[in-house]
Amino acid sequence: MELLDYIKASVLLEKYGIKSIRSSYVSTPEEAIKFAGEKNIVLKLLSSKALHKSKAGLVKVGLFDEKHIRSAFGDLVNKGKELKPYKIVAQEMSFGGIEVIIGSNIDQQFGKMVLIGLGGIYVESFKDTSLRICPITRQDAQDMVDQLKSRDVITHGGKSRDMIVGLILKVAKLVQENDISELDLNPVIIRENGYDVVDIRILK
Ligand code: ADP
Ligand code: MG
Numbered sequence: 001m002e003l004l005d006y007i008k009a010s011v012l013l014e015k016y017g018i019k020s021i022r023s024s025y026v027s028t029p030e031e032a033i034k035f036a037g038e039k040n041i042v043l044k045l046l047s048s049k050a051l052h053k054s055k056a057g058l059v060k061v062g063l064f065d066e067k068h069i070r071s072a073f074g075d076l077v078n079k080g081k082e083l084k085p086y087k088i089v090a091q092e093m094s095f096g097g098i099e100v101i102i103g104s105n106i107d108q109q110f111g112k113m114v115l116i117g118l119g120g121i122y123v124e125s126f127k128d129t130s131l132r133i134c135p136i137t138r139q140d141a142q143d144m145v146d147q148l149k150s151r152d153v154i155t156h157g158g159k160s161r162d163m164i165v166g167l168i169l170k171v172a173k174l175v176q177e178n179d180i181s182e183l184d185l186n187p188v189i190i191r192e193n194g195y196d197v198v199d200i201r202i203l204k
Helices: 006-015 028-035 066-080 122-126 138-146 163-175
Strands: 022-027 040-046 059-063 086-090 098-107 111-118 129-133 183-193 193-197 200-203
Touching: 006 022, 006 086, 006 163, 006 200, 022 129, 028 040, 028 066, 028 086, 059 066, 066 086, 066 200, 098 163, 111 122, 111 163, 129 138, 138 163, 163 183, 163 193
Parallel strands: none
Antiparallel strands: 022 086, 040 059, 040 086, 098 111, 098 183, 111 129, 183 193, 183 200
16 A cells, blocks of 8 residues: 655645645745745645654644744654655645545455545543445435544534535545545645645555
8 A cells, every 4th residue: 555645645635626725845944934924834744654743743833934844844854754755745734624534445345445534642541433334325424424422512503514524525436436445634624615735645
């Protein structure tokens, strides 16, 4: 299995109408500062040797000035010595949403599956997920959302339900039409009327 390059993965998502947050590889602090402009950014170190980036201190959120960007960048380069080859990606910072996971893998018996659940740090502690075998209908995707214990939180009392259902359908179509063995969008940060995909992992 081969991990798809982050930017290539975001281009693939885009083809299916799933927009991921603005991201770019940076190789110097200056490039990161230029990328940030007036905005808050996140810097991450991507390496196949570190799959849980935040646990390894490889996700630097809420960077808002040159000084912070430089020191975060320096820290990542330091940690990267043990993790070569790696890339550093700069991302816009997403604010004020609920973290959801939308994923897919292949079940030995049933084939490709899609999953939705409460994401980010809650995935493991709450285990609030629902899944279906592909292909799925819109009704299936709606049921997946409605079955979650956290549905009211995730859908902002129903307001973002259609948007989430749409995302599930797009992910299901993407995995069905491509040679993909695993996909994780974790998290997709869901707001009442918008979302940001901030972490993508696709295994071919
Ligand atoms: P990993 O899952 O490998 O630990 P993530 O890229 O998912 O790394 O980042 C970990 C956490 O950091 C996310 O769950 C989220 O809370 C936060 N985070 C990451 N990227 C962003 C971003 N662009 N905007 C806001 N928060 C982010
Ligand atoms: Mg993640």
